[in-house]
Amino acid sequence: MALSADVLSRLELDAKEVIARYPRPRSALLPLLHLVQSEEGYVSPQGIELCARWLDLTTAEVSAVATFYTMYKRRPNGDYSVGVCTNTLCAVLGGDEILARLEQHLGVGTDETTPDGKVTLEHIECNAACDYAPVVMVNWEFFDNVTPQGAVDLVDRLRAGDPPAPTRGASRLCTFKQVERVLAGFEDGLADTGVGAGPATLAGLRLARAHGWSAPHPNADGGHAGDAGVPVSGYGPRGGPSGDDAPLSTATSDPANPTPGSAPDESSSEGGKST
Template sequence: MVNHYGEQTASGHLHVPSESKEPYSAEVLERLSAEAEQVVARYPQPRSALLPLLHLVQSVDGYVTGRGIDFCARTLGLTTAEVSGVATFYTQYKRHPNGDYTVGVCTNTLCAVMGGDQIWETVSEHLGIGHDETTEDGKITLERIECNAACDYAPVVMTNWEFFDNQTPESTVRLVDDLRSGVPVAPTRGPSRVCTFTQVSRVLAGFPDGLADEGVGAGAASLRGLEVARREGWTAPGEGGDAQTATAATGTTAEGMAAGEQTSVDTPANAPDERPTSDGTEADK
């Protein structure tokens, strides 16, 4: 099967290459079916296994191919339209050949202010590719990410969903150059190395690689708030805290609490409105 890297098409890669619909070899199909059986067995309803199965076929083909869609549909008793609808909804599933390393640059508000926009522009120009495009050597797929969920280390870049914290345009250019040249690369936090896209897809399918417990998960910046709370003796309402503690946590005064003032902590956001009306009946829900 030929991999065609390059710029996005007008359809945004919604249509897979025709060669991706070629059937699996007997050997690959036998192994894939055996592993799919293990995945499906974890769920009370077979269709619930669709997400990990899509990762599984992606770990074999490097993206969600036409034959991968057919395989998932047959395995789970779904239509190909149902499977395709899921595969085109989530950005971790690729409908076109993906690089060995997906480099995601966060350009959401905080990272952008801290330099994420400049990182994106520099790396995009350096590689000669844009969002969701892949270098000609098939090594790097570049993505503009809305949020990497690591604002305390902004600006953040991820490579196959491993964290590279406090980045600069220069450090990110070095990162992609090292990845393309085969130099071993270790993330800021987590395992001792960055795995390839297909290896990570296999992990997401539910087959551990033994690296989950390596390295630091939450760094010093992530734990700063917890350290301050412990030092000051702050606790959450309902965990032994007094009115003053609750005030610090919720902004509600002690007098207001004594008078029955409601807070977002007490009342779920989706709770129905059951305030009594002037005639003593409940208001419309």
């Protein structure tokens, strides 16, 4: 369904705010895809066209990005994305059983949505929370040490309109569209309003402090990146990438992304290469 004029006007203002945060407009593509997804619950053909127009890109360029990342949905998503981790540790501790139980209980497979539009089930390789395996994420909020029956109870509450609070992170669950707006860069004030890192996460830190351990300096001799004789490492003005999200020199064959005037053309003698 086409977006109304009022919605398009609002999205236009939001898009301008997002684009202004980046040194190059095209760098704003990822958050803009989240922005259009926050409106429709997926990246629709109209959403692709909007992003292309805002950034002066082709729809093919935008589609190439939208279809590469699984976080961008190409059909309507449920109010709650329920992701079950089945990577090594979670699988050993019951992740595979949890996924199978939810598929049977909900009557849907991976990346499918329940008929009521409430839950989209996802198979996730890693939720980056091995210290609390097996882990289920709902709209990227943690639910730790889940059992098969606990997972069933969780999705039943989601479908009944009674979402429980996450184990860690935000103090309450937001819908998929609400979270997508946050991922576009518009904070909702809920970050870390709930429980922070738990005992299992902090065990390594406590052990390191007890033994006086610390991380090694990035440069073996303890110098600073950029000093004479010290290898460059890390980020920032004195080492590594500048913090910009794309290299200065780009392929001259891409007219949409030419080499900036401040950087020598790689194909020129200034760039140290010859064609």
